[in-house]
Amino acid sequence: MSDLKKPSDPKKLFIKTYGCQMNVYDSERMAESLGTKGYVTTDTADDADMILLNTCHIREKAAEKIYSELGRLKPLKAKNPDLKIGVAGCVAQAEGAEIMTRQPMVDLVVGPQSYHRLPQMEDALARGETALDTDFPEDDKFETLKSRPKAKRGPTAFLTVQEGCDKFCAFCVVPYTRGSEVSRPADRIIREAQELVEVGVREITLLGQNVNAYHGHDGGLAGLIWDLDKVDGLERSRFTTSHPNDMDDALIDAHGTCDKLMPYLHLPVQSGSDKTLKAMNRKHTREQYFKLIERIRAARPDLLLSGDFIVGFPGETEADFEDTMDLVRTVGYGQAYSFKYSTRPGTPAAERAQVDEDVKLDRLHRLQALLSEQQYEIQKSMIGRTVKVLFEKNGREPGQMIGKSEYLHAVFANTTDVSIGDLRDVRIVKSERNSLGGEIV
Ligand code: 5AD
Numbered sequence: 123m124s125d126l127k128k129p130s131d132p133k134k135l136f137i138k139t140y141g142c143q144m145n146v147y148d149s150e151r152m153a154e155s156l157g158t159k160g161y162v163t164t165d166t167a168d169d170a171d172m173i174l175l176n177t178c179h180i181r182e183k184a185a186e187k188i189y190s191e192l193g194r195l196k197p198l199k200a201k202n203p204d205l206k207i208g209v210a211g212c213v214a215q216a217e218g219a220e221i222m223t224r225q226p227m228v229d230l231v232v233g234p235q236s237y238h239r240l241p242q243m244e245d246a247l248a249r250g251e252t253a254l255d256t257d258f259p260e261d262d263k264f265e266t267l268k269s270r271p272k273a274k275r276g277p278t279a280f281l282t283v284q285e286g287c288d289k290f291c292a293f294c295v296v297p298y299t300r301g302s303e304v305s306r307p308a309d310r311i312i313r314e315a316q317e318l319v320e321v322g323v324r325e326i327t328l329l330g331q332n333v334n335a336y337h338g339h340d341g342g343l344a345g346l347i348w349d350l351d352k353v354d355g356l357e358r359s360r361f362t363t364s365h366p367n368d369m370d371d372a373l374i375d376a377h378g379t380c381d382k383l384m385p386y387l388h389l390p391v392q393s394g395s396d397k398t399l400k401a402m403n404r405k406h407t408r409e410q411y412f413k414l415i416e417r418i419r420a421a422r423p424d425l426l427l428s429g430d431f432i433v434g435f436p437g438e439t440e441a442d443f444e445d446t447m448d449l450v451r452t453v454g455y456g457q458a459y460s461f462k463y464s465t466r467p468g469t470p471a472a473e474r475a476q477v478d479e480d481v482k483l484d485r486l487h488r489l490q491a492l493l494s495e496q497q498y499e500i501q502k503s504m505i506g507r508t509v510k511v512l513f514e515k516n517g518r519e520p521g522q523m524i525g526k527s528e529y530l531h532a533v534f535a536n537t538t539d540v541s542i543g544d545l546r547d548v549r550i551v552k553s554e555r556n557s558l559g560g561e562i563v
């Protein structure tokens with residue numbers, strides 16, 4: 123067999139995605155966009171004609187990690203000089219042309235707002251040129267992208283409805299890398315949701331850096347959720363990630379009244395100390411957060427809360443950290459992400475006196491121990507309950523299927539009469555470290 127390629131062979135695209143769900147969505151759309159130039163996606167870098175790194179810049183050393191990854195790709199480029207290498211996402215936005223200067227084998231650099239221009243950029247690459255685009259263009263990338271492909275897909279999908287952030291938390295690069303808040307018009311989102319449902323999607327997670335500030339609908343995010351509720355064939359909706367100050371009454375109410383909206387909410391608080399919250403520019407107090415949680419739980423008592431926490435923010439004392447631990451004990455999280463504060467050049471907190479690295483690490487371990495204990499306890503409390511599971515894939519063992527409950531717990535069941543995409547009642551019988559086991563009822 124010859125390994126020479128025929129001119130008619132599709133070109134292979136390998137995308138490596140870092141960071142948040144919004145990057146997962148962007149990677150899908152980039153693949154679709156390059157599909158117009160004859161690319162199909164592949165799971166390995168080894169046989170790719172183009173490799174795209176879709177990067178994240180939220181924490182330290184992000185750019186350094188990308189440069190090391192590029193270094194690892196060097197042998198592939200040496201083996202195949204026609205291989206095109208691109209950097210996309212927030213590191214591309216932040217570093218721009220510097221990437222090509224430091225790593226001349228990079229052919230393409232594209233920011234998160236410009237990837238609808240990938241087909242033209244690919245033309246430039248085909249001419250032997252390099253391509254760089256980190257604009258915040260006037261044209262709306264979502265409008266320029268073609269509609270979603272008709273191929274059948276899995277039962278869950280992400281759908282970006284809002285990008286950027288105007289909150290300027292003192293630690294965060296998002297307002298700089300992703301720009302100010304922009305919302306997509308509701309009718310376009312609903313059309314995209316319908317297209318997704320037509321190819322097998324039953325659950326949609328609406329995405330935005332600050333999704334509950336969505337203003338592409340007169341009724342805000344709640345209005346969009348109610349429109350989505352009317353999409354036939356769509357069974358479930360979720361949204362992430364939210365700022366406490368944008369949880370308006372209509373959205374809280376929707377949690378109690380909209381059956382398709384799942385009882386799960388990611389509502390980061392970052393710290394439990396009023397002094398730290400102020401220094402972070404979060405613009406609310408711990409008491410206001412408690413009051414908000416009370417109102418949300420009054421609307422939907424079984425709602426499972428998730429959060430993000432930062433430890434070792436500049437100026438955080440042991441007492442401030444204890445306030446965070448206390449807040450966690452008071453609220454009770456079913457799921458949470460916690461991070462050591464990471465200095466981001468250009469953000470206000472980067473200029474302040476920093477907490478020692480070993481203090482940060484010690485606090486992170488203590489917080490994570492508490493959060494995992496809570497997560498595990500809440501998971502265990504599901505035993506004996508019947509939940510609704512949307513089955514997504516086959517399990518590792520034969521005859522096993524895995525899906526997610528309304529609370530986003532991974533649930534596995536041994537069954538032969540369930541297909542991917544089915545929604546079934548499952549009685550939980552056991553709790554393992556990161557999943558629940560159940561029986562179909
Ligand atoms: N250091 C540590 N964590 C950060 N996050 C954002 N910026 C930083 C930073 N500089 C965390 C926040 C945010 C999540 C997406 O990432 O907790 O909610």
Ligand code: SF4
Pocket residue numbers: 287288289290291294295296297331332365
């Ligand atoms: Fe960053 Fe979220 Fe704060 Fe916006 S609200 S600045 S995205 S942490």
